[in-house]
Amino acid sequence: MQLSRNDLLAAYRKMRLIREFEDAVHEEFSAGNIPGFVHLYAGEEASGVGICMHLDDRDAIASTHRGHGHCIAKGCDERGMMFEIFGKKDGLCGGKGGSMHIADLSVGMMGANGIVGGGPPLICGAALTAKTLKTGGVAVAFVGDGASNQGTTFESYNLAKVWNLPAVFVVEDNGYAESTASVWSVGGSQAARAAGFGMPCTEVDGHDFFAVWEAAREAIERARNGEGPSMLHVRLNRYYGHFEGDAISYKGEGEIERVKAEKDALMLFRNRVIETSLLDAGDMDAIDREVKERIVQCVTEAKAGASPTEADLLTDVYTSAY
Amino acid sequence: MQLSRNDLLAAYRKMRLIREFEDAVHEEFSAGNIPGFVHLYAGEEASGVGICMHLDDRDAIASTHRGHGHCIAKGCDERGMMFEIFGKKDGLCGGKGGSMHIADLSVGMMGANGIVGGGPPLICGAALTAKTLKTGGVAVAFVGDGASNQGTTFESYNLAKVWNLPAVFVVEDNGYAESTASVWSVGGSQAARAAGFGMPCTEVDGHDFFAVWEAAREAIERARNGEGPSMLHVRLNRYYGHFEGDAISYKGEGEIERVKAEKDALMLFRNRVIETSLLDAGDMDAIDREVKERIVQCVTEAKAGASPTEADLLTDVYTSAY
Amino acid sequence: MPKKSYRQAINEAIRQEMARDERVIIMGEDISGGMGAPGEQDAWGGPMGVTKGIMPDFSRDRVLDTPITESAFIGCAAGAAATGLRPVAELMFVDFMGVCFDQIFNQAAKFKYMFGGKAVTPLTIRTMYGAGFRAASQHSQCLYPLFTHIPGLKVALPSNPYEAKGLLTQAIRDDDPVIVFEHKAMYDDEGEVPDEAYTIPFGEANVTREGDDVTIVAFGRMVNFANEAADNLEKAGISCTVVDPRTTSPLDRDTILETTEETGRLVVVDEAHPRCNMASDIVGLVSQEMFGALKAAPQMVTAPHCPVPFSPALEDIYVPGVARIEAAVRQAMGKGH
């Protein structure tokens, strides 16, 4: 499997879309236009996109509180997402979920999740469905470094292993869980933990789309071929605070700036495809413009969108009359 | 540290006490004299005793549903235990706990536990107390092979590691969790899991008191010296069913008989100390007789003991008036 | 009609639904048993033998033994339900909910609402509850009030074999997450159970007897105790209506209100602890909705506010029994009874 020109354009567009989306949400939040808790994925784009490019509608992902990027990567409609984040009726979840609960099961996006470690068990379920119904599907759980210490996560590793489920666990290690450093909170290492459960693990630079894409390809193929679960340990950085409002004082001086300057995922991608003449700058500039417009439009429409009303409060609790 | 003659006598006596205790409970249960769920430790004596011999009253253990052996090894009064198992007022827990909840905090026994994986977090607590109050104490969690898959257990490994707690996790792997084989249920291996959290692990034959004793010495010393947690993976066998009433049909033919004939912990101990002239048969025969009498007496008294009464029902729920 | 035990009724419901719909699978610790072991396969069928015999007929592909890992497998069942299977997961004792509650109440229960209606989560959780087994504090709790509190969950408490089969079948066919509470002391109870599959709709109470003087609302095993108390009271000239709501969520408010209005007296029997439980839930409902219709103080018969004691001597007074129900009815009837 090779990346075609169209794949590369699509990958770049998705990454840019995530970046623009998050930057816009950041601005709108700072302006007081977005309520609640919002966790942004900016800086981590190559991970979500590099992985989800291998997935199709048979496949499922479970995300985290930092879910916007995974949603976009897996194919959720960004307009519906923006409406959702603004709490509007036309949001992907009718305004009932908000940033932390965006989901679209029709594209295999099983939900952002407000519970750290909530996703891995669910992904065992999607993997079990795929295995039982022989859909050929694979299920991927995104797990933060902080979430990698949660018992639910370990249990899921083991369950996936002993049931030989078509699952991949992606530990997105951005170095911090809130203000707590992963070098401190993670006893042992992700790779050694994977080995502890008899799973292979690949460590990968999460700023490098191509490295992620390649590692993900192997892990997802392995799962699809019935060879069981594996782990990707993806090292990356988040550009904004843990949530919007976080002063990020716990990071080292210049830490974020250095990453932005030296290994921004979009920049690395651009440089690489230009250097290797796979795409040219103009292709990407066009995408940049188109995406920017698209996001501006989403924000404008979302702001103007109608809110749900009292009639919506008690719907969607149960499937049948209650 | 070396085992003195007195140590050896004490070790043998404890192991014999556990065996007699469990055999007696088995008989009484079969005769319909004991209510509830009862899980027997017979066959696993060398583990509890070999480990707890390194512990004193500063130290704490947390046990499992299969707790009688750990209780005796840590110094709980066997008469009070027998009363408890019979549900009598003079039981160690006033008859309120029963087999699955025997505890005596005054000797550092933090309780059998009806919840698989319930103990490891508690042991982090005892270890934290020891560390904070600088008592020099160490805390030991007994964990079954089944319990080794529970999220609470993994979380405790990590917490003990990152807080550098004086804790030891003893995985008593008797090959089965209820009727489920650990070769199937445990993805990876115990040692690899320990490594996953950056903990050392020693694998040890749990029928061999001396091997257990030696491995435990190291792990407990390490903890006492502030060098953090470690794991012991102890392989052993249970002689009775999962609980009393289990037909044990899932075990291989002759599996238990073979173990009894070839590596019974008491037999191995006896042979070893006689071969090496550390003790002689007469010493141990005397213990056997004394212990048998003691247990018969415990059973007789426990049967005749008074039950708690209505006045006891609502006491001990809270410390203060409620 | 053929007589079957509560255990058989449950086993039959599962088999029939598995035969009917290949998306139905079951999972749990030792629900078949012997996994990976050299000896007998299907050695257990769960700790009470409830699911025994299903694996040989449906294979290990659809009868999944699990490691001891409730968060992972209950969450797995939730995730499988959201993606196209109809899993029936066994939480061996409801007392173990504390290690996996998140996957039930924050995940499965809320998918539909959080996702704006677009999720369907046909998850069934079978679990064992109740005292009387000398199983002590961590294996004897009721806890259904906790599940009843949570929007998005449905909660069923079958009180006999007929109810067990019909409610479990409905649970499996239902598109919402349902927790079915099986009382551990009832597995050997026998009763008439049709051979063919049938469902009992949720939210429709069963009035097991009609009387003029007092309405007794009881849940799960307590329905049987209430019927027994009513028999005894009949002889003393007190005539009782006994209502088995069958499901605490949804709750058949109408039947409770109507039957209570008819008798004007209410006794609620709930094996759970007394605080924030079904007894106060029902009394609250009746008091707010039907003020003035009661002729006497409503009575709540519940377990006390203490953990379940081990000693048989204590447990026997812990469990709300027939005598306490009778006393509560007499209390409701007032002086002279």
Place this chain on the structure above:
Amino acid sequence: MPKKSYRQAINEAIRQEMARDERVIIMGEDISGGMGAPGEQDAWGGPMGVTKGIMPDFSRDRVLDTPITESAFIGCAAGAAATGLRPVAELMFVDFMGVCFDQIFNQAAKFKYMFGGKAVTPLTIRTMYGAGFRAASQHSQCLYPLFTHIPGLKVALPSNPYEAKGLLTQAIRDDDPVIVFEHKAMYDDEGEVPDEAYTIPFGEANVTREGDDVTIVAFGRMVNFANEAADNLEKAGISCTVVDPRTTSPLDRDTILETTEETGRLVVVDEAHPRCNMASDIVGLVSQEMFGALKAAPQMVTAPHCPVPFSPALEDIYVPGVARIEAAVRQAMGKGH
């Protein structure tokens, strides 16, 4: 008396108890913050800054940041409490109880009873609850009814800064496990708080105002809404007693019964979901114990039976507010009000 915020009051209670007793330690995720990080230490003080500044004064030996591992650290706190410390653990949002409930309700809560009275477990769990923050379904729940249901636990809901300091101080000094519910929308509320340490005994309600017509029993943040409603109603000539029970477990039954007897009318305001909650708990109590003393149907003002919605438009109607309390009081007063 000096004015302090709810946040400051809590911070002060913790500091004073830590100074008073070296066995008091605190732990939780980012309760100090910056652990292992190259930047600022004590960077957070919890997500709401409640514990900020404590670590620099008491050191990391007694202010323990944890990995995200609620079962392990809440269980650790329980085990530490049983062995000689007096830990104050922070469960960041009560919504997270589902990943660690076992250690609370099966372990800490039951030690004393299961062990025949010989355990002492001076564990305090501080947790954040409640809606109104646009935090959606998994970060806005109340859930105190679940904890209230469990014997062996004590449950406190401070309704203002004064209560927060006094109840938390009592919790820390109390020898039983106590869960203190802090409402996330109240941290900036200000009120008079003495500088010196003081305790508020558990199980003693605070009657915030006395009136003749209706007794309003309200919990946590709802106490403030109830007072506001009472102010408004006063102008309309309806005089209310407002009772803040302060703790749901133990519950001050006497004050609730007495004040309700005086007015003959009862409104209970509970931010939790309606089933098996405190509203029905109180109505059940009053109905059974004081039959005939009510002049009108008791009213329960609660959140609806649905998860907490994200959209401000929905959340604002989800939360029981002042207007709904007033309406319930008028309903209790009957026609013409």
